[in-house]
Amino acid sequence: MDGRTGRDEPDAGRGTPAVVVDVDGLDRMIRGLARAGYRVVGPVARDGAVVLDDVDGVADLPAGVGDEQDAGRYRLTGVAGGALFAHTVGPHSARRFLSPPRRTLWSAARDGDGFTVDGPAADDPPVALVGVRGCDLAAIAVQDRVRQRSPHPDPACASARARAFVVAVDCARPASTCFCTSTGTGPAAGPGHDLALTELTDAHGHRFVVRVGSDRGAAALAGVPWRPATAADLDAAARVVGDAAGRITRRLDPARARDVLAAAPEHPHWDDVARRCLSCANCTLVCPTCFCTAVEDVTDLAGGHASRVERWDSCFTLDHSYLHGGAVRGSTRSRYRQWLTHKLSTWWDQFGETGCVGCGRCIAWCPAGIDLVAEVAAIAGAPGESGP
Amino acid sequence: MSTATRRPTLAVWKFASCDGCQLTLLDCEDELLAIADAVEVAYFLEATRATVEGPYDLSLVEGSVTTPADAERIRSVRAASRRLVTIGACATAGGIQALRNFADVEEYLGIVYATPSYIETLSTSTPIAAHVPVDFELRGCPIDRGQLLEVVNAFLNGRAPEIRAHSVCVECKARGNVCVTVAHGTACLGPITHAGCGALCPSYHRGCYGCFGPSESADPRALGDELRRRGTDDVDLVRMLRTFNAAADAFRAESTRLERAPR
Ligand code: SF4
Ligand code: SF4
Ligand code: SF4
Ligand code: SF4
Numbered sequence: 189m190d191g192r193t194g195r196d197e198p199d200a201g202r203g204t205p206a207v208v209v210d211v212d213g214l215d216r217m218i219r220g221l222a223r224a225g226y227r228v229v230g231p232v233a234r235d236g237a238v239v240l241d242d243v244d245g246v247a248d249l250p251a252g253v254g255d256e257q258d259a260g261r262y263r264l265t266g267v268a269g270g271a272l273f274a275h276t277v278g279p280h281s282a283r284r285f286l287s288p289p290r291r292t293l294w295s296a297a298r299d300g301d302g303f304t305v306d307g308p309a310a311d312d313p314p315v316a317l318v319g320v321r322g323c324d325l326a327a328i329a330v331q332d333r334v335r336q337r338s339p340h341p342d343p344a345c346a347s348a349r350a351r352a353f354v355v356a357v358d359c360a361r362p363a364s365t366c367f368c369t370s371t372g373t374g375p376a377a378g379p380g381h382d383l384a385l386t387e388l389t390d391a392h393g394h395r396f397v398v399r400v401g402s403d404r405g406a407a408a409l410a411g412v413p414w415r416p417a418t419a420a421d422l423d424a425a426a427r428v429v430g431d432a433a434g435r436i437t438r439r440l441d442p443a444r445a446r447d448v449l450a451a452a453p454e455h456p457h458w459d460d461v462a463r464r465c466l467s468c469a470n471c472t473l474v475c476p477t478c479f480c481t482a483v484e485d486v487t488d489l490a491g492g493h494a495s496r497v498e499r500w501d502s503c504f505t506l507d508h509s510y511l512h513g514g515a516v517r518g519s520t521r522s523r524y525r526q527w528l529t530h531k532l533s534t535w536w537d538q539f540g541e542t543g544c545v546g547c548g549r550c551i552a553w554c555p556a557g558i559d560l561v562a563e564v565a566a567i568a569g570a571p572g573e574s575g576p
Numbered sequence: 577m578s579t580a581t582r583r584p585t586l587a588v589w590k591f592a593s594c595d596g597c598q599l600t601l602l603d604c605e606d607e608l609l610a611i612a613d614a615v616e617v618a619y620f621l622e623a624t625r626a627t628v629e630g631p632y633d634l635s636l637v638e639g640s641v642t643t644p645a646d647a648e649r650i651r652s653v654r655a656a657s658r659r660l661v662t663i664g665a666c667a668t669a670g671g672i673q674a675l676r677n678f679a680d681v682e683e684y685l686g687i688v689y690a691t692p693s694y695i696e697t698l699s700t701s702t703p704i705a706a707h708v709p710v711d712f713e714l715r716g717c718p719i720d721r722g723q724l725l726e727v728v729n730a731f732l733n734g735r736a737p738e739i740r741a742h743s744v745c746v747e748c749k750a751r752g753n754v755c756v757t758v759a760h761g762t763a764c765l766g767p768i769t770h771a772g773c774g775a776l777c778p779s780y781h782r783g784c785y786g787c788f789g790p791s792e793s794a795d796p797r798a799l800g801d802e803l804r805r806r807g808t809d810d811v812d813l814v815r816m817l818r819t820f821n822a823a824a825d826a827f828r829a830e831s832t833r834l835e836r837a838p839r
Binding site for chain 1: 732755
């Protein structure tokens, strides 16, 4: 790429001119992040899906790989042009790296008649997340607000989040499960990134229009060849995002969903969902805003050492609502109602917003193909897709 | 625990089974010494011929009850055990041999044995809990090594075992697997199967076989409806439900229903 390299960092902040880097530039940026001490995580095609995993450079990214998604169904497809970000979201999200499925909170060793607590574990290296979509950027912010409301925010999660570097990407090929235009979270990546990319694969070459969102983002471009974006680049980028938005047809009005569900605790449709729902918990475990965890205590055989481990939990397990004597939400009906009502209605009461960012993961990864948008429509009595 | 305290005694019992679950205890190579330090192995014929008279503090029972003699023997084991934990699909659900519960045992005997009258057997294979009270049931065919250690460990430390009865899907997602049903169209029993294996089969791109039996809220009928939509026929559904946990209530009820009212 012609133009300047490196040393000159583009200025940070919104309103600053976007720059353009090519594929090699992106590769250098990723390698630079690794050199700066980040664990770089990005989209990787594996086992028939695009998942998030460690990446060394652009060669690891899923070039020419797209996805087709529908209720209970996900398939990879080939996409002409070799775009690196032609897919949308897969089963993993940032949550997996910012609050992992299982981690030790603290441990202690028996010491005479008492015990000593082991010091806090050393911080893991900070994570750089490459390819974060608008919906997931919004989900990271939702999780931030959940944590901020906690009287005891988890220091390890807060630190992992604060140190995380985020390279967002605008979506070009939304899946049929996406509805970020309803939640206002996509297909363009909103605020909260360090860098945000729009991938272009037109006649002017495979390149990325890069918006700089923070000083850290600007610093990450040092050593990367870039040139200022032209009006033509910016037009092309706007068209990619505009076309993507135009292809999203799934709709959910978050404010209306809040009211509909608040008024429907005894709606007969809950019985209909309960006949299909498996209480398997997949929806909650793929949802990027779900935050429930449980703790378990682990001891060694001799009783000399114990540790407390946190692991992902779900409102679909019986233990989640276990009080002395039994589970409060003993039926699948009550558990599905809890999930949907919390996500779309009582989340407003608790956190002042909807808990859904419109990513569609819970629709695609439900093995029973249950579609929350269709269920809300059925409860609202609105025309729309009906359940299967 | 001071060293002067008597170590709790452990007994391991075998009923109708393949020995695989007991073997799991011997498989705990790294932890075997710690186990031997923590408990006195008082009765474990697979490991040692030396036996210590009961009563026993902890009995692990493998296998199902398939003969009148075993139906009696399990009562004496219970009477000699302070805590009795059943291990494996045979002991907790009747095992693969519970396929006889769906068939005519007399007919089997006639086909298999030259002199059927020599064979004294029951017409069903039943879990230990159908005969005596059980303190804890550890699922799996075979059981998971880590879970067995956890049960022994919990017993030694006087706490409840950390064994969860939710679906295999929870472990599958925690592990970061790509769902074989959603992404490959492979039939998987994970949504109705009790966790414990760490989603072993989906991790190798296979559907879950249901080795740990029904999960806490298993709804095989709902899963069957969905798998049928995805192209699994009723004959295959019955076959999937009738393996090591064929006689577990939720699996048995649905396979029986499907057989009676095929679509
Ligand atoms: S509820 Fe579903 S669509 Fe909404 S954020 Fe969660 S997984 Fe995505
Ligand atoms: S919901 Fe929107 S932002 Fe998220 S993957 Fe789909 S198109 Fe992209
Ligand atoms: S809605 Fe789907 S993914 Fe969620 S628990 Fe029910 S069957 Fe599982
Ligand atoms: S592969 Fe099987 S166990 Fe794993 S999430 Fe899918 S249905 Fe559940």
